[in-house]
Amino acid sequence: DAGVIQSPRHEVTEMGQEVTLRCKPISGHDYLFWYRQTMMRGLELLIYFNNNVPIDDSGMPEDRFSAKMPNASFSTLKIQPSEPRDSAVYFCASSHSGTVSSGDTGELFFGEGSRLTVL
Amino acid sequence: RKEVEQDPGPFNVPEGATVAFNCTYSNSASQSFFWYRQDCRKEPKLLMSVYSSGNEDGRFTAQLNRASQYISLLIRDSKLSDSATYLCVVNGGGFKTIFGAGTRLFVKA
Numbered sequence: 001d002a003g004v005i006q007s008p009r010h011e012v013t014e015m016g017q018e019v020t021l022r023c024k025p026i027s028g029h030d031y032l033f034w035y036r037q038t039m040m041r042g043l044e045l046l047i048y049f050n051n052n053v054p055i056d057d058s059g060m061p062e063d064r065f066s067a068k069m070p071n072a073s074f075s076t077l078k079i080q081p082s083e084p085r086d087s088a089v090y091f092c093a094s095s096h097s098g099t100v101s102s103g104d105t106g107e108l109f110f111g112e113g114s115r116l117t118v119l
Numbered sequence: 120r121k122e123v124e125q126d127p128g129p130f131n132v133p134e135g136a137t138v139a140f141n142c143t144y145s146n147s148a149s150q151s152f153f154w155y156r157q158d159c160r161k162e163p164k165l166l167m168s169v170y171s172s173g174n175e176d177g178r179f180t181a182q183l184n185r186a187s188q189y190i191s192l193l194i195r196d197s198k199l200s201d202s203a204t205y206l207c208v209v210n211g212g213g214f215k216t217i218f219g220a221g222t223r224l225f226v227k228a
Contacts, residue, residue: 031214042220043163043206056215091162097214106151108208108216110162 002026006092006111014119018080021114024073025094033093033108034067034077043091049075050097082118089113120145125207125219133227136197140222142190142207152183153208154192157221163206166192197226 005024013019025032033048047057052069060067064083069075079086093108125142132138144152152169167174169181169190180193190207207219 033216035218043218045215045217048215050214095214095216106168106210106214106216107153107165108155108163110164112162 004092004094004109004111006090006114008114009112010115010117012117012119013082015083016081017118018078019082019086019116019118021077021090021092021116023075023077023092023111025075025092026096026109027073029094029096029109030072031095031097032069032075033095034075035091035093036088037091037113038088046077079116082116084118087116087118089115121220122146122211122217123207123209123219125222127220127222129223129225131225131227132197134197134199136226137193137195138197138224139194140192140205140207140224142192142219144188144190144207144209144217146209146211147188149188149209149211151210152190153210154179154181154190155206155208155218157204157206159203163218166205194224197224199226199228202226 007022030051034046035043037043046059047067049069067077091110091113093110095108123144154166155163156166157163167176169183171183173182178195182191202225204221204223206221210216
């Protein structure tokens with residue numbers, strides 16, 4: 001089975017440019033999460049969706065960041081304009097809100113991440 | 120105060136040692152708890168869930184103390200392959216999943 005797929009794996013861009021990161025969650029998962037990881041701050045939750053609807057975007061750093069989930073199999077995280085302090089690894093993760101009795105543990109399955117460098 | 124706090128380490132231990140990691144969380148309404156493992160330049164992966172009664176998976180034992188809002192992970196008989204960053208994870212309800220900053224472990228031969 002395919003896991004969470006993220007693209008691009010690496011992106012180097014210049015300050016002021018628009019960056020779009022993409023994610024395809026695991027089929028059948030109804031939760032999708034965007035995290036940002038840096039050495040200084042660790043893994044920060046930016047936003048998460050349930051059934052394509054944003055539930056909590058309180059972690060989105062500022063208006064330059066936006067995320068969409070137009071359907072159950074695709075999400076984007078956009079940064080416009082990008083700044084050097086946005087350099088980080090951006091992870092997408094998906095999960096299924098089943099019950100413990102069904103064997104679901106609430107486990108998050110992560111993509112391999114998109115490593116962004118803004119010069 | 121951070122929602123999930125961990126000692127960042129690093130912990131440097133010899134093979135065969137027993138090592139314990141601790142984690143505290145601030146939201147008393149948190150519902151579920153986990154330990155994840157992250158290898159260098161890789162994505163985090165679930166190590167084990169943490170239950171109130173405590174649970175064990177081979178050399179790994181996890182404990183939860185709801186009254187003190189404290190979670191622990193014990194690794195017995197450490198292996199070189201256990202070297203990684205261990206992330207304490209708390210689900211605060213509504214599936215809002217918060218990660219601690221992680222504790223780095225180095226196991227030496």
